[in-house]
Amino acid sequence: MKEGLFLVLFLIALTSLCDTMNQLFLKSAINSLNFTPTFNIVKIFKFIFQLLIKPRLWLGFVFSVISLCIWLLVLSKADLNFAFSADSMHYIFIALASHFVLKERFSSLRWLGTGLIVWGIVIISLS
Amino acid sequence: MFKKKVTLKILLLLISCDILETAVHFFFKKSALAQSSPAVVDLATAVVFLKAVFASPFLWAGLFTVVLVFIIWSTILTKIDLSVAVPIASFSYILVPITSIIFLDEQITVFRWVGILFVLAGVILVSLSSKERIAQVK
Numbered sequence: 220m221k222e223g224l225f226l227v228l229f230l231i232a233l234t235s236l237c238d239t240m241n242q243l244f245l246k247s248a249i250n251s252l253n254f255t256p257t258f259n260i261v262k263i264f265k266f267i268f269q270l271l272i273k274p275r276l277w278l279g280f281v282f283s284v285i286s287l288c289i290w291l292l293v294l295s296k297a298d299l300n301f302a303f304s305a306d307s308m309h310y311i312f313i314a315l316a317s318h319f320v321l322k323e324r325f326s327s328l329r330w331l332g333t334g335l336i337v338w339g340i341v342i343i344s345l346s
Numbered sequence: 347m348f349k350k351k352v353t354l355k356i357l358l359l360l361i362s363c364d365i366l367e368t369a370v371h372f373f374f375k376k377s378a379l380a381q382s383s384p385a386v387v388d389l390a391t392a393v394v395f396l397k398a399v400f401a402s403p404f405l406w407a408g409l410f411t412v413v414l415v416f417i418i419w420s421t422i423l424t425k426i427d428l429s430v431a432v433p434i435a436s437f438s439y440i441l442v443p444i445t446s447i448i449f450l451d452e453q454i455t456v457f458r459w460v461g462i463l464f465v466l467a468g469v470i471l472v473s474l475s476s477k478e479r480i481a482q483v484k
Contacts, residue, residue, distance in 0.1 A: 300443040304461065310468070335464050
């Protein structure tokens with residue numbers, strides 16, 4: 220049973236990592252376009268079109284498909300209530316990736332929130 | 347540019363998002379449950395498993411609902427700030443376990459509820475900090 224738990228946690232970590240890769244590629248594709256939020260429909264469609272021809276966006280899409288496949292494997296092995304909460308692991312990976320890769324800066328409030336998520340996942344895994 | 351005020355219309359959209367988000371996970375779980383889980387996870391067994399799951403109507407219902415959630419969520423975010431929307435949308439952290447108990451016969455101990463509440467509190471704090479960050483940029 221313990222072995223099963225580690226396998227499930229490993230798979231959840233893997234799907235969270237794929238999610239993070241997807242978000243990183245998406246964000247980096249959007250950042251490269253210098254788009255300012257607008258309600259102008261023509262500008263929005265132009266932005267979406269420019270985004271769709273970015274190879275990085277499709278690389279992100281590939282990762283999200285892989286993430287879905289691993290997620291389905293997880294769901295065949297674990298209770299939904301466990302998997303759903305443990306999947307919040309992506310908050311941790313995204314925080315780390317935003318900090319180290321995208322060089323974003325965040326407040327102590329965000330680190331505190333990320334810490335609470337870590338603690339919650341530890342409790343859920345032990346229960 | 348963004349309004350902070352949550353009108354009744356936006357609140358209804360947010361609750362719809364919660365319910366549909368929960369439905370997504372219920373559908374995915376149903377599609378995975380219909381197949382026997384591979385005992386050993388290697389590429390060959392995973393492919394056989396996934397082929398069977400992708401043939402399930404539950405999976406496609408789930409994917410369709412994902413698109414629906416994305417459209418409603420995008421609409422909501424044009425009206426209110428992310429730091430306001432996420433805490434209300436995080437209600438699915440409670441709805442999913444409740445759905446698991448009622449429809450999937452899963453059991454949840456008090457200890458696990460405590461863990462779920464920690465995750466929920468963390469998600470809310472992370473989303474609240476986005477407001478702080480936008481204020482700093484301005």
